[in-house]
Amino acid sequence: MAEAAPNTIQVDIVSAEGEIFxxxxxxxxxxxSQGEIGIAPRHAPLLSMLKAGEVRVQTPDGxxxxxxxxxxxxxxxxxxxxxxxxxxxxxxDIDEAAALAAKxxxxxxxxxxxxxxxxxxxxxxxxxxxxxxxxxERLRKLxx
Amino acid sequence: MPGTKEIRSKIASVKSTQKIxxxxxxxxxxKMRRAQERMRLARPYAEKIRNVIGHLNYANPDYRHPFxxxxxxxxxxxxxxxxxxxxxxxxxxxxxxxxxxxxxxWEAKGAKVSLCLIGSKGLAFxxxxxxxxxxxxxxxxxxxxxxxxxxxxxxMLDAYREGKIDRLFMVHAxxxxxxxxxxxxxxxxxxxxxxxxxxxxxxxYIYEPDxxxxxxxxxxxxxxxxxxRGAVENVASEMAARMVAMKAATDNAGKLINExxxxxxxxxQAAITKELAEIxxxxxxx
Numbered sequence: 427m428a429e430a431a432p433n434t435i436q437v438d439i440v441s442a443e444g445e446i447f448x449x450x451x452x453x454x455x456x457x458x459s460q461g462e463i464g465i466a467p468r469h470a471p472l473l474s475m476l477k478a479g480e481v482r483v484q485t486p487d488g489x490x491x492x493x494x495x496x497x498x499x500x501x502x503x504x505x506x507x508x509x510x511x512x513x514x515x516x517x518x519d520i521d522e523a524a525a526l527a528a529k530x531x532x533x534x535x536x537x538x539x540x541x542x543x544x545x546x547x548x549x550x551x552x553x554x555x556x557x558x559x560x561x562x563e564r565l566r567k568l569x570x
Numbered sequence: 571m572p573g574t575k576e577i578r579s580k581i582a583s584v585k586s587t588q589k590i591x592x593x594x595x596x597x598x599x600x601k602m603r604r605a606q607e608r609m610r611l612a613r614p615y616a617e618k619i620r621n622v623i624g625h626l627n628y629a630n631p632d633y634r635h636p637f638x639x640x641x642x643x644x645x646x647x648x649x650x651x652x653x654x655x656x657x658x659x660x661x662x663x664x665x666x667x668x669x670x671x672x673x674x675x676w677e678a679k680g681a682k683v684s685l686c687l688i689g690s691k692g693l694a695f696x697x698x699x700x701x702x703x704x705x706x707x708x709x710x711x712x713x714x715x716x717x718x719x720x721x722x723x724x725x726m727l728d729a730y731r732e733g734k735i736d737r738l739f740m741v742h743a744x745x746x747x748x749x750x751x752x753x754x755x756x757x758x759x760x761x762x763x764x765x766x767x768x769x770x771x772x773x774x775y776i777y778e779p780d781x782x783x784x785x786x787x788x789x790x791x792x793x794x795x796x797x798x799r800g801a802v803e804n805v806a807s808e809m810a811a812r813m814v815a816m817k818a819a820t821d822n823a824g825k826l827i828n829e830x831x832x833x834x835x836x837x838x839q840a841a842i843t844k845e846l847a848e849i850x851x852x853x854x855x856x
Contacts, residue, residue, distance in 0.1 A: 438618075440614045440618060442795040443716060444612070472775055473776070499622075501618070502775075512716075513715065525722075525724040525725045526721070528721040528722040531707065552667055
């Protein structure tokens, strides 16, 4: 982590799938769950959830960069801001629907099972496959 | 000795198979590199979240989130990550074997086991067992997304919250290097690897809205990111295993072609000799 120059704050925006932004800033604005917050260098340590919205980063040369976040969390330290961004729009009912879909898929998959075998049989099948592999290995050695 | 025509068509067929395995090998190689890159990209998020959770846990000793409390394990849940497609050597078989070992281990302790399956190979294997499957998702493809995993993970987290399961494990293929992928078992819940060292001096965050909600949201995201990392690592392992398997197949096809070519040459030579002998014999008769 590079030490930020005076009067700037190091900003890292990361999501589970990758890094979105990393660099120094004069000021950062984020859509916290209780309303938009602006963070200047030497801000008190703060931890907050984020709503869906945009994170604005003012870079030291006066430019402004915008990043859309679907929600997430923000961690603020005096010289460092980390935005943990969600890659998707998160809402309780959306999550609920996704969970329901996952359950239904599992139930459907179980319903059309035609051949039910026991765990012992599954193990036997694995052992058989392993034995076959071993035989193949030996055959290959013999052929050389 | 079989006819030369049959051998020729056999050689052609092996050659076309070899072309396919060669192509699959090269595709798997490039996909493996990309999956490794995604593994690397997922790391900072998980590390950061883990730090913050560690801090929250340290700063709020009076509040114990259910995800951090160890309970008597009466029943457990296992998330099994497998591939959607085959032709990847023994990758899936190893993961399933590891899972069955885990299942038997806990059943011996008297715990009930429920499963959550990611990937269609796992579904095909485990649905023949008499174990409850709480959730499943297939068809994640070569680029899994966190979105596709949220629902599946939530089912397991809810089951944990409601006390239906007391432990949550994840089994997936760990990417050691291109040649080695080994099945690994990780405990997701209760979260045990929370690092509180290096937090000696006491200072605290300002929390908005409050520490519990933040901890709840972060823990959920942490588990999701762990499962996401598992899925990505599994893709990298799948591609590496396929690459090695297809390289072996290509080499074997090459050997087969050489052998067939030898047989073909002999058969051809034999036919010529026979023809010559017939001509000479015919001429002598005249």
